[in-house]
Amino acid sequence: EAGVTQSPTHLIKTRGQQATLRCSPISGHTSVYWYQQALGLGLQFLLWYDEGEERNRGNFPPRFSGRQFPNYSSELNVNALELEDSALYLCASSLGGSLWDEQFFGPGTRLTVL
Amino acid sequence: SQQGEEDPQALSIQEGENATMNCSYKTSINNLQWYRQNSGRGLVHLILIRSNEREKHSGRLRVTLDTSKKSSSLLITASRAADTASYFCATPNTGNQFYFGTGTSLTVIP
Numbered sequence: 001e002a003g004v005t006q007s008p009t010h011l012i013k014t015r016g017q018q019a020t021l022r023c024s025p026i027s028g029h030t031s032v033y034w035y036q037q038a039l040g041l042g043l044q045f046l047l048w049y050d051e052g053e054e055r056n057r058g059n060f061p062p063r064f065s066g067r068q069f070p071n072y073s074s075e076l077n078v079n080a081l082e083l084e085d086s087a088l089y090l091c092a093s094s095l096g097g098s099l100w101d102e103q104f105f106g107p108g109t110r111l112t113v114l
Numbered sequence: 115s116q117q118g119e120e121d122p123q124a125l126s127i128q129e130g131e132n133a134t135m136n137c138s139y140k141t142s143i144n145n146l147q148w149y150r151q152n153s154g155r156g157l158v159h160l161i162l163i164r165s166n167e168r169e170k171h172s173g174r175l176r177v178t179l180d181t182s183k184k185s186s187s188l189l190i191t192a193s194r195a196a197d198t199a200s201y202f203c204a205t206p207n208t209g210n211q212f213y214f215g216t217g218t219s220l221t222v223i224p
Contacts, residue, residue: 004156033212042202042216043157056211090156099206100144105156 002027004106006091012112013081021076021109025093031055032074033094033103034066038087046089049074050096081113120203120215128223133190135218137203138183144206146179148188151200151217160188160201195224 005024013019025032034046045058049068057064063079072093078085088108094101121136139146145164149157163170163179163186170177176189190197200217 035214043204043214045211045213048212058211088154092157099212102147102159102162103157103212104159105149107156108154110154 004091004093004104006089006106006109008109009107010110010112012114014114015081015083017081019078019081019085019111021078021089021091021111022073023076023091023093023106024073025091026104028095029093029104030072030096031094031101032068032072033092034074034076035090035092036060036087037090037108038084043090047076048099078111083113086111086113120201120218122218123216124219124221126221126223127193129193129195131193133193133197133220133222135188135201135220137186137188137215139186139203139205140184143181146186146203146205148175148177148186149202149204149214151202153199157202190220193220193222195222198222 007022031050033048035043036046037043047057047066048055052068066076068074088110090105090108092103092105094103119138127133143165145162147162148160150160151157161172161177163177174191179186198221200219202214202217204214206212
């Protein structure tokens with residue numbers, strides 16, 4: 001069974017640009033989560049999608065947005081990039097519906113903002 | 115502040131020794147999960163302990179949960195160099211957000 005996949009692996013952007021990160025969940029999983037892990041910090045909860053809808057978001061500005069498609073894959077968009085957005089962005093999926101479910105993580109996308 | 119916080123922040127031990135990491139949380143939980151992250155990569159789920167469980171084993175891993183103290187511990191017995199990684203506890207909070215702590219960085223010296 002294929003795991004959670006993320007693309008691209010690395011992304012280098014300049015300040016002010018927009019970045020789009022993609023995630024494909026495990027087949028059968030309906031929930032997708034996004035996390036930001038900046039250097040030296042823990043994982044910060046960004047977004048939770050389930051069945052195509054945003055269920056909750058963490059304490060991030062509106063320039064962090066995303067969506068979940070009918071096939072349950074998801075996209076994270078970061079507009080007006082700032083230097084401090086440089087981080088590893090992790091996507092996870094679960095069977096869905098509950099935050100108590102085990103989450104399966106992808107390898108991450110490392111975003112560097114110059 | 116974070117729902118889950120690990121202690122210590124870093125731990126360095128010799129191969130063969132046991133490693134113990136602790137986690138504290140703030141709100142009521144249904145379960146608590148431990149994850150492992152190898153350097154700069156995705157997380158791997160290690161073990162889930164439910165609120166009505168006090169102890170759980172999985173191979174060389176032993177997790178305890180004390181809901182009265184709102185704390186959990188992860189014990190890795192007979193550590194190996196391959197156990198070198200960061201370990202996180204995680205649990206949802208009442209605001210429907212999923213929180214990880216900053217993690218314990220474990221180094222096992224061969």
